[in-house]
Amino acid sequence: MYDQYWITVTLKERYGVRTIRKTLAAIEAVGELRSDGTLIVNGWPVALVYFRAGYSPNDYSSEAEWRARSLIERSSAIKCPSISYHLVGTKKIQQELAKENVLERFLDNKGDIERVRQCFAGLWSWENDSIMMSAIESPELFALKPQREGGGNNIYGDNLRETLVRLWNDGGSELAAYILMQRIFPPASPCYLVREGTWAKENAVSEFGIFGAYLRNKDQVIINDQCGYLMITKAATLNEGGVVTGYAFLNSIYLT
Template identity: 35%
Template sequence: MAETVIKHDGRDYTEDQLFYLINEIKDYQIVHGSLIKGIQFETESSVPSRPVGASILPTPFPRSSFEEACELQQAFNELYMRASSDPDWLYSILEPLMGHDDLFAALWETYIKVRGAGVAQNAVCAIFRSDYMLHKMSNDEEVSLKQVEMNTFSCAGACHADRIAAMQHHLARVKAPEAITKLGRSKNTQSIVNLLKTAHETYKTNATSDIPKCVLITVQPFNFNIADERPIEHGLWDAGVPCYRCEWQNIRDRTILTEDRTLLFRPPIGIVELEVSVVYHRAGYEIEEYDDQGREARLRLEMSRAIKCPDILTHLTGFKSVQQALIQEGAVERFLPPDEAAKVRKTFMPMQILDTQAAGLEARKTALDPERAVNYILKPNLEGGGHNVYRSDIAEFLKLRPQEEWHKYVLMRLIEPPPSTGTIVMPEALYHGAVVSELGILGTCLWQRRSGAGGELEIKHNEVVGWTFKTKPAGVDEMSVVKGYGVFDCPLLVD
């Protein structure tokens, strides 16, 4: 009899059975496009790709924590809709970054120009993702759900998550049909398509021209993660909504802003000029994109009557400085009723921006002491993985940078996940052992800001749509899957 190498959810798996599952996974990912594009090796007629890192077996996650995260998302959606609609509060939080953070300066300068010209579109839509990990400081404490961060711009992973969840449901039919009820279901892709279609129809309701309308997706060039973007584009076409991609550096040449602030787009193929109803951003979150041409492109988009997904103010709420500000007394309560604010607050970990206020100076002392810093992570105001600094490396990192730049960083207490075991396929190898998982809950939103009403708004759409679930070996700090730090997974919900 073959020797058991892994026990999972009450079942024994032999080495032969694991490799059978791996082959099933490889084929499923190829057939369903769960891939990363090999852009460095593209030829005129073909391009290689590889399967995205995936779990072989779903990783256990408490059902109660999963349901808690889902139940919180509408409150988080509303919190960030309202925070983004209060520019005075937002500027009071982010103003210290002026002169120290080039990305904030570029975005805020653009917003000021738009405000000076008069905002042409008060409707805003957004896709939010609140990321969580389980936290347990000692054996005496219960496991709690803690927020890692709130993503408000170019939230990635939604389409990958759908395919991995579907793959795990397929594998369960093969190996353990009774386990299907323990697996999470996700509808991210269709829900994002539905949001963008709703925004498109909202724009058309108030349009005065008979020019054909389209959704425009801004994208980065040489994009290896097209399998997480194209399904949304294709889904919009299938739903009867024309949708086109435009690389960030081509926005200025392919768009025109008319006198009445209508945004027109010239597709690469075809002679019909289209009116842009919605701008959906999957680019524009890195400072390198904001040279003179990039700033002009973002300004043109923001000046237009097109509905932005999201606009600049909502983009700014994703800065870690805003996350840190919201943990302060009275901040969440400014935007949410007391009962919802209390539930949201339970997920917060201690954070402090490295400014020159008393709390910031104390945080600097902690960051510069390698022994004290072992329980902390240093986060910049950047999107995407790979930018964080951990534990005893924080002191050396800060010493190499001028102190006036330290305002750009937030010191956060590390979340300490309880031990868990998983089996995953990293890009280069099979891994079985201690793992850490991160649950992301996605929400879609559409709201109308009331012009001149001091931050008031009317919420048109606020929905919890699905989730992402990522797992990494316990010794790996970062979590970005497409950058090779972990894998997409599916939660095995346990009571």
């Protein structure tokens, strides 16, 4: 509530921009899509929809939420993210990008393609029997990932083995919702972690991500650029990450 409310107040005071905060179900109940594509909520035309929900399956508890998402997507409002931008961040898309000859669709320079490909960990679907057997025999070398972000969703170790065996015995259809990934073992370094006014020294690992800004109108790309970074750090003994879920800490880069 704190960061979002501050943005809401600033938008109103500095720019005269009104913010309406609604659940998906409430948008379905009061939203209206005009013939010109304008989304109307509470009588106000909506220029931009910024999603703070809709990322988890639990956010779609009924058909009302799905109808609201469809209403928003069909409107002319800027969506942050649009459904296509939302889906491009899923693990399945990462898996597709790692396949042979796919990067060539987006990059022309062979050197750039090879450098990007060297950064990929192994990504497999459940149809690869030999890899699935390897994961059951040596689960510590793999991670089983659903199409989710934010920490607390991935499956490791004995739980990974048990999940693979259970879903495999059930016919394997549910395994299509997951991808199997080669587990990454980054080097750990000593770090001071601070939470609720207390600190602890731990061997920690970090994850570095780049923020991107992307805006398009149909096939016309208006903005496609990097615009900052996010670095999170967690104790090396933890499997999961995620700041909001309580596993990781915000951090800054220290170049040596």
